[in-house]
Amino acid sequence: MRRAALILLNDVRRHLKAPAVILIFIAIPLAMTALIGIIFAPKTEGSKLPPIPVLIVDNDKGLASKLLVSSFDVDQMKEMFQATVTEEADGRARMSKGKASAMVVIPKGFTLDLLEAKPVTLLVVKNPAEQFLPDIVEEFMATMAVMLSGVVQAFAEEVRGVRAMIDLPVGAMPWESLAPELGKAQKKIAAASKYLDPLLLRLKEEETQAAGARPRITASHLFSEILPGMAVMFLLFIVQTLMRDLLTDREDGKLRRMATTPLRPLELIGARLAGGWFMGLAVLLVMAGVGALAFRVRVGPLGLYLLLAAVISFWTAAFFALFHALVRNRNQAGALGAPIILAFSIFGGSMINVEAMPKAFRAIGIVTPNRWYIDGAALVREGRFPAASLVVLLVSGLVLLALAVPALRRRTTE
Amino acid sequence: MGRIRRILHVAANDLRIMVGDKIFFFWTLAFPILFIVIFGLLFKADANTPDVAEITVVNLDEGRWGAYFIGQIEAPGLAVTVTDKEPAEYNRLIVLPADFSARIEARRDQALAFKKRSGASASAAARVETRLMQAIARTISELVLYGEGDLAKFLDARPGFRDIVRVKSEFPANTVTVVPSGFDHTIPGTTIQFIMMMVLIYGGISVMEDRKKGVLARMLFSPLSTGELFRAKLLGRWGLGLLQAIMLFVVGKIFFGLKLGNVPLALLVIAVFALAMAALSVFIGSIVTKEDLIIGLSVLLANIFAALGGCWWPNEIVPPAVRAVARISPAYWAMDALHQLTFFQGGFADIVVQVGVLAALAAALAAVAGRAFRVRE
Numbered sequence: 001m002r003r004a005a006l007i008l009l010n011d012v013r014r015h016l017k018a019p020a021v022i023l024i025f026i027a028i029p030l031a032m033t034a035l036i037g038i039i040f041a042p043k044t045e046g047s048k049l050p051p052i053p054v055l056i057v058d059n060d061k062g063l064a065s066k067l068l069v070s071s072f073d074v075d076q077m078k079e080m081f082q083a084t085v086t087e088e089a090d091g092r093a094r095m096s097k098g099k100a101s102a103m104v105v106i107p108k109g110f111t112l113d114l115l116e117a118k119p120v121t122l123l124v125v126k127n128p129a130e131q132f133l134p135d136i137v138e139e140f141m142a143t144m145a146v147m148l149s150g151v152v153q154a155f156a157e158e159v160r161g162v163r164a165m166i167d168l169p170v171g172a173m174p175w176e177s178l179a180p181e182l183g184k185a186q187k188k189i190a191a192a193s194k195y196l197d198p199l200l201l202r203l204k205e206e207e208t209q210a211a212g213a214r215p216r217i218t219a220s221h222l223f224s225e226i227l228p229g230m231a232v233m234f235l236l237f238i239v240q241t242l243m244r245d246l247l248t249d250r251e252d253g254k255l256r257r258m259a260t261t262p263l264r265p266l267e268l269i270g271a272r273l274a275g276g277w278f279m280g281l282a283v284l285l286v287m288a289g290v291g292a293l294a295f296r297v298r299v300g301p302l303g304l305y306l307l308l309a310a311v312i313s314f315w316t317a318a319f320f321a322l323f324h325a326l327v328r329n330r331n332q333a334g335a336l337g338a339p340i341i342l343a344f345s346i347f348g349g350s351m352i353n354v355e356a357m358p359k360a361f362r363a364i365g366i367v368t369p370n371r372w373y374i375d376g377a378a379l380v381r382e383g384r385f386p387a388a389s390l391v392v393l394l395v396s397g398l399v400l401l402a403l404a405v406p407a408l409r410r411r412t413t414e
Numbered sequence: 415m416g417r418i419r420r421i422l423h424v425a426a427n428d429l430r431i432m433v434g435d436k437i438f439f440f441w442t443l444a445f446p447i448l449f450i451v452i453f454g455l456l457f458k459a460d461a462n463t464p465d466v467a468e469i470t471v472v473n474l475d476e477g478r479w480g481a482y483f484i485g486q487i488e489a490p491g492l493a494v495t496v497t498d499k500e501p502a503e504y505n506r507l508i509v510l511p512a513d514f515s516a517r518i519e520a521r522r523d524q525a526l527a528f529k530k531r532s533g534a535s536a537s538a539a540a541r542v543e544t545r546l547m548q549a550i551a552r553t554i555s556e557l558v559l560y561g562e563g564d565l566a567k568f569l570d571a572r573p574g575f576r577d578i579v580r581v582k583s584e585f586p587a588n589t590v591t592v593v594p595s596g597f598d599h600t601i602p603g604t605t606i607q608f609i610m611m612m613v614l615i616y617g618g619i620s621v622m623e624d625r626k627k628g629v630l631a632r633m634l635f636s637p638l639s640t641g642e643l644f645r646a647k648l649l650g651r652w653g654l655g656l657l658q659a660i661m662l663f664v665v666g667k668i669f670f671g672l673k674l675g676n677v678p679l680a681l682l683v684i685a686v687f688a689l690a691m692a693a694l695s696v697f698i699g700s701i702v703t704k705e706d707l708i709i710g711l712s713v714l715l716a717n718i719f720a721a722l723g724g725c726w727w728p729n730e731i732v733p734p735a736v737r738a739v740a741r742i743s744p745a746y747w748a749m750d751a752l753h754q755l756t757f758f759q760g761g762f763a764d765i766v767v768q769v770g771v772l773a774a775l776a777a778a779l780a781a782v783a784g785r786a787f788r789v790r791e
Contacts, residue, residue, distance in 0.1 A: 024710030031714065035721050039732050050733050095586040098758055101730060117578055124583040128590045129757040130730040131599060132540075138583050139544035145579035146548045150555020152578050192558045194521055200557065201483075201518075201550045203508075203543070204525035241706050334705075335437035342445065346452065358455060 003263050007271035008278070015242060015279065025238045026283060029230030030290055037223040037295060051082040052133045055091040055103040062111025064148070069106070071144060081137070091125075098129050102137035114152050115159050154192065158185045223295035228377035229350035231287045232312060232370050236341040238283050239316040240333075243276040246324040246408065247333055255412060265412040269405060273317050280313030300380035308380055311390050312373045315397035319369070322400050325407035344368040369393060420638055421646045428650030429657070432616050441616075442658040446608040447665060453604070454597040454670065467538040468493045469545075470504045477515020478569050484510075486549035492542065505531050506542050518557075519565040589758045590673075597670035602752040603725035605662045606687065606745050609655045610719055613691040614698060614712035617651035621699025622708060630789035644696070644787045648780060651695050655688025656681075675755035679762060683755070686772040687748040693779035700786040719743040724750075747771045 015022065056072065058065045072083035086094070091103045105123040113120045124141055126134035152159060161181040194200075246269075249255045258268065288305065291297035299305040323340075327333045345351050347361055348370025354362055365371040376389025432438060469487065473480045473496050488494050500507065509527040517524045528546065530539050552575055557565070559573040585591070624630045633643055663680070666672030674680045694715075702708050720726055722736070723745025729737055740746045751768035754760035 018704075021704065021706040021710055024707065024714060028710065028714045028717065032717060032721070035718065039721075039727070039736055050731070050737075092586060096589065096758060097764065098753065114578065117576075119578055119580065121580045121582050124581055125586055126583055127730075127757075128585045128594055129753045131728050133730045134583075136540060138581065139541065141581045143544055143548050143551060145577070145581050146551045147555070149576060149578040150551060150558065153573075153576060154555060154558040188558065188561075191562060195554045195557055198523040199550070200521070200523050200554055202523070202525050203528040203546060203550075205528050205530065335435075335440075338709075339437070339440055339445065346448065352452065357452075361452070 001267075004267040004271040004274070007263075007268060008275050011242075011245065011271065011275040012279065021241060022238055022279075022283065025234045025241070026286055026290075029227065029234045029287060030294070032230050033223055033227045033291065033295065033297075036226050040222060051078075052080065052102075052136060053082045053084070053100040054137055055094060055100045056083055056085045057088045057091045057103060057105045058085060059088060059108040060106050060110035064111040064114045065106040068110075068144065068148070081140075095125050095127065098127050100127065101130050101133035102126050104137070104141060114148070117152055117156055117159070154188060155185060157181070158188075220296040220298065223291065224297045224299075224381055225378070227287065227291045227295070227297050228374050229345075229348075229370065231284060231291075232348075232373045233341065233345040233350040234287075235280055235284055235312065235316055236344065236369075237338075239276045239280045239313070240320050240323075240337045240341065242279050243272060243317065243320040243324055244330060244333060245275075246272050246321065247327070247330050250411065251330060265409050266405075268412065269321070269408045273321050273401075273404075276317035276320060277310075277313050280316050281309055284309040284313060298381055299377070300383055304380045304383075304385065305377075308373070308376045308386055308389065311393045311397070312369060312376075315369050315393045315400070318397045318400035318404055321408060322404035325404055325411055344370050347371075349374050417642060420636075421642050421649060424633070424638065424643065424646035425649035425653060428620065428647065429653045432620065432650070432654055433657070435616075438616075442608065442612055442654075443661050443665070446604050446658075446662055449604045449608075450597065450600050450662075450666070450670070453600040454595070467491060467541045468495065468505050469542045470495045470497060470501060470507045472497055472500050472507060472509045474498065474512045475510045475514040476512050477519070479515035479518050480510045482569055483514070483549060483553060486552050487545060489545055492545055504529075506539055508546065519568075521565070586758070594673070594757060595671070597666065598673055598756060599728070601662065601666040601670060601672050602674075602749060602756065603720070605659050605666075605684070606723065606748050606752075607716060607720035607725040608662070609658055609684070609688055610691055610716035610745065611712060612658055613651050613655045613688060614695045614716060615709055616654060617647075617692060617695030618699035618702065618708040618712060619705050621647055621696055622702060622705065625700070625788060626703070626791060628790075634789060640787070640789060641784075643789065644784055647696050647787075648689075648692050648783070651692035652685075652689050655691055656685055659684040659688065673756060674752075675757075675759050676761065679760075679765060680752060680755050683748055683751040683765060683769060683772070686769055686776060687744060690744050690772055690776035690779055693776055693783045697779060697783035697786050700783065700788055703791070719745045722746060723748070744772060744775055747775075 054072065056069055058069055069083075069085060071077060072081050077083075084100070088105060091100075091105070094100055095103050103125040105125065107120065107123070110120055122141055122145060124134075124138045126138065158181045249258070255268075285306075288297065288299050288309075292299065320337075323337065324333060327336060345368075347357075347364040348368030349357070349365055350370045354365060354371065354374070357365070372389040372392050376386030376393075379386040379389070469492060471484055471487070471494060473484065475481075484494065484496060500509070507527075507529045509529075511524070511526075514524070528543070556572055556575055557568070559575070560568055630643060634640065638646070659681070663672065663674065663677075667674075695712075698708055698711060702711065720743075722740040722743040724732075724740070725745055729740065729746075729749075732740070747768045751765040751772075754764045754768070758764065
């Protein structure tokens with residue numbers, strides 16, 4: 001036992017003397033968490049996307065087109081859109097180089113056609129290189145179109161009166177006849193205001209705990225959700241690197257030299273396994289600590305988190321013990337190890353949110369440690385006991401260990 | 415043997431050794447294809463299939479306005495499910511309360527609970543939300559049109575609503591004619607990311623191992639000079655990047671219908687980008703002495719460059735500050751140039767700045783790598 005502890009201490013000291021590799025593998029998940037969190041964290045309530053650059057071409061320059069253009073200038077719209085009014089030729093040149101998400105073209109005669117209640121078409125030119133923002137502009141314009149259609153129909157009579165006068169010279173306009181039209185319009189505006197202030201129907205996005213729904217996430221939530229997936233992926237890389245000693249000792253002849261000492265193979269195997277386990281646990285704790293300090297990551301109750309971290313580290317150490325017992329040399333270990341880790345990570349939810357995955361991929365994810373750790377970490381964050389994750393990881397880890405130890409003993413005494 | 419032939423000979427030999435590695439095709443072809451399939455399907459499902467925009471309406475209304483409002487919501491591309499109690503699972507849900515009709519008929523305002531499941535498609539949620547806003551706008555417009563009359567009789571004699579203003583959308587002239595697929599977006603991004611990863615890892619490790627094992631020093635016994643040896647190593651790694659890109663583009667074309675625009679220009683972009691990465695790999699291989707450290711550094715750099723450069727997600731959703739920082743990533747310039755070619759049918763004049771930046775970067779990195787290149791430990 002003492003001999004095993006000495007080897008373990010020596011291993012830890014050796015790895016800490018040249019920590020660059022471990023530090024880099026700790027830095028990668030933290031850097032990725034930071035980057036994803038910064039990009040996707042909601043900045044303000046209701047504003048998750050940067051302002052959408054929109055070009056507006058007003059070929060009409062009439063009253064209605066000016067009203068439409070000015071709708072982009074309302075405070076709420078300014079947060080959403082970065083509108084630039086331009087000429088059509090310039091707009092088309094800019095769109096052909098992808099300099100805006102979309103261009104809205106208001107056709108010539110727009111105002112007069114509306115006054116005559118004739119159908120009019122607004123053109124939205126979309127940036128083909130963008131996947132989301134042009135659709136938002138298109139949908140916004142569709143909503144504006146519905147509203148404009150409603151206004152034109154609601155004030156159809158008054159609008160017709162105004163239209164009849166537009167072509168007359170100013171001096172010939174029957175100003176006095178406008179009074180009844182304006183009176184009617186005033187009544188309609190008063191009637192409409194009953195529906196518009198406050199809005200008769202509006203949507204209230206609820207932060208609900210109902211089954212199937214989750215509350216709106218904050219930046220801290222986002223970091224807390226991303227980090228476990230990244231952490232477990234790089235835990236696998238780090239433990240694989242640390243436990244490669246099982247191979248290199250054999251290849252470099254160190255094992256034969258150690259065999260001349262009173263050291264028993266089981267003690268050596270135990271020390272290496274414990275080394276991988278403890279170092280893995282330490283790495284997870286460092287990641288969680290840095291995450292908590294830098295990104296306000298929440299891990300939940302410390303006791304539960306430590307338990308889950310200890311179990312996933314144990315699983316990882318047992319898995320790579322078996323892996324290194326089965327591979328022939330370090331080249332093979334290098335060639336097979338990383339693909340296995342990446343496959344675990346893709347299907348297990350470290351790279352893509354499990355909920356966004358196709359069903360078939362989700363089913364494969366069940367056989368990966370990443371999935372169980374990520375699910376367990378989510379429960380621990382909510383203060384719940386991750387029973388299923390602990391049982392699955394512990395039982396499968398023990399099975400791996402039971403397979404690894406005899407295989408490693410055989411390889412050690414070969 | 416002429417100088418150029420000697421350089422080409424060593425470069426081709428390096429390439430042959432790298433390609434001969436059993437796991438080479440997994441890393442350069444199989445794994446990127448897995449990435450392409452997964453992310454391509456994700457983007458496809460999210461952006462181009464309108465039938466996935468589902469909305470569940472919990473209609474508790476005791477009057478007739480609930481059904482009327484549901485009719486206003488219904489539209490092509492929207493799957494509306496009506497139920498009378500809140501289901502356990504849903505993507506988006508709106509509740510029409512029991513007094514929905516009563517409040518409308520009394521002209522009293524109300525807020526409708528709209529719940530979104532956080533993991534569900536954001537673009538489908540946006541589409542549904544917009545449709546709900548349109549339904550509200552349409553309902554209010556009809557109420558205004560109806561005037562002061564008794565709203566209990568509205569549904570029996572409601573005024574017709576005409577869509578006088580319509581919206582038509584199109585892509586800019588001389589660009590794409592069909593909506594780009596998820597694969598058109600993911601294949602260039604994945605190719606750029608894996609060129610970085612593979613050239614840096616394979617290229618860096620092989621330079622380091624050749625130096626440590628004395629292979630580089632032994633090669634100097636041949637007529638090769640140190641400078642020629644450096645150029646050969648650079649060329650070998652450049653060939654690796656180029657070969658990987660060609661394989662992925664060919665697979666993308668055959669299996670996913672990838673549209674690259676002007677193919678020779680796309681290859682030019684990849685060639686200049688791969689040269690920059692080759693120079694970086696020789697530099698890393700020259701200054702680092704541990705394989706694991708090269709892998710770690712390469713993964714770190716490749717992931718950061720890929721994320722910043724728009725290989726993982728569309729740059730349009732990135733905050734302006736991050737987009738400005740992204741210009742330090744070589745992947746940003748390569749992706750921008752490929753977008754110009756793929757989506758805007760651009761020519762050389764449209765990518766000259768991006769190619770110029772990448773060429774300057776390749777020259778600078780090659781100069782630095784040349785100075786750092788060592789044949790002995």
